[in-house]
Amino acid sequence: MDFSAQGEAFAGHAIAAVDKDLEALSEALDGAAAADLGSLRRRLNEQLDRLRDTHDPDGFRSITEEARHLRQDMSRLRHRSDLxxxxxxxxxxxxxxxxxxxxxxxxxxxxxxxxxxxxxxxxxxxxxxxxxxxxxxxxxxxxxxxxxLSDPTFLAAQFEHLAEQRSASTDPSAFDKLILQGRSAVSQANPEELRRVNGELFDLIAAPAGGGDDVAALAGLRR
The missing domain is CATH 1.20.5 (Single alpha-helices involved in coiled-coils or other helix-helix interfaces)
Structure with a gap:
């Protein structure tokens, strides 16, 4: 990851993904673990404030690292026995x-x-x-x-969703090549190739925004 070239976009995506997941976790817990969730929210807001004031690669790298720590702490909370x-x-x-x-x-x-x-x-x-x-x-x-994953319409919608997440790619050059391959697969109606491209795009994206976990949202695009 080149934080000097795309650090702001990458850090912004990381924080936005954490924000979305924290909202979902809060909804799932329905009032439980309020203190823990409040602490996570305060830490996230601190990073949002830092993102607005940061202009250097090291700062963006630090924010991205804190987003990773927040994800780890959310995962621990999600797997806590009483929750x-x-x-x-x-x-x-x-x-x-x-x-x-x-x-x-x-x-x-x-x-x-x-x-x-x-x-x-x-x-x-x-x-x-x-x-x-x-x-x-x-x-x-x-x-x-x-x-x-057997439906070409869904695969095409999933591809378009992933194509919007270049800012979260760990390798933009490889990402761009996959997008060209994906466009070709769509135009040639080749679902097997598109399935491969989508899988490799997922591998390049840090914390895909919705494309991997929220099946219901993307499933709505299949019709």
């Missing part, structure tokens, strides 16, 4: 929202597996069986993604 059930209920809701877009494209067998996994997740959460709930939600997520 994990609330977080997983939010994850279950997210996966169910995505299912509203994918259900009509699934086979009856896949729909049956999704419903079975949903029942397993709900029961596991009621019993606070975290490991089983996580596996069931992951299984539901996998079924959603199997539909989305």
């Amino acid at each position: 994990r059930t609330s977080v997983l209920r939010s994850e279950l809701s997210r996966v169910e929202r995505a299912y509203q877009h994918t259900q009509g494209f699934m086979t009856e067998g896949a729909q049956g597996r999704f419903d079975q996994q949903r029942a397993t997740a709900e029961d596991a959460l009621d019993r606070h069986d975290i490991d089983l709930a996580e596996r069931a939600i992951d299984g539901m997520d996998t079924l959603n993604w199997a539909i989305l």
Whole structure:
């Protein structure tokens, strides 16, 4: 990463991604861990203030590093034992929202597996069986993604979403080459090539803004 050339954009993207994730975590916890969330919010606001006043590469590098620390602390909070059930209920809701877009494209067998996994997740959460709930939600997520990643319309929408995130790329030159390859894949209606390009773009983007985790939002673009 060349912070002298694109440090401001990269740091800005990192902070914006943390802000979005912190909002989602706050919503998931629904009033719990208020002190912890307040501390995270204050730290984030401090970095937002620094970003407005910073004009040198070292400053942008420092802000980006603090964004990484904030993500780590949010992950620890997300996995804290007394909060994990609330977080997983939010994850279950997210996966169910995505299912509203994918259900009509699934086979009856896949729909049956999704419903079975949903029942397993709900029961596991009621019993606070975290490991089983996580596996069931992951299984539901996998079924959603199997539909989305086989759909050329979704892949094209995902590509356009990723193409807007050049400022977060760790290698802009490689990013630009992939964008050209992606444009070619779209014009040639080549979903296999576009799937590859999207995967490599994800690898180049630090904390993609929504493209990886928020399946429901992108699924809405498939129709």
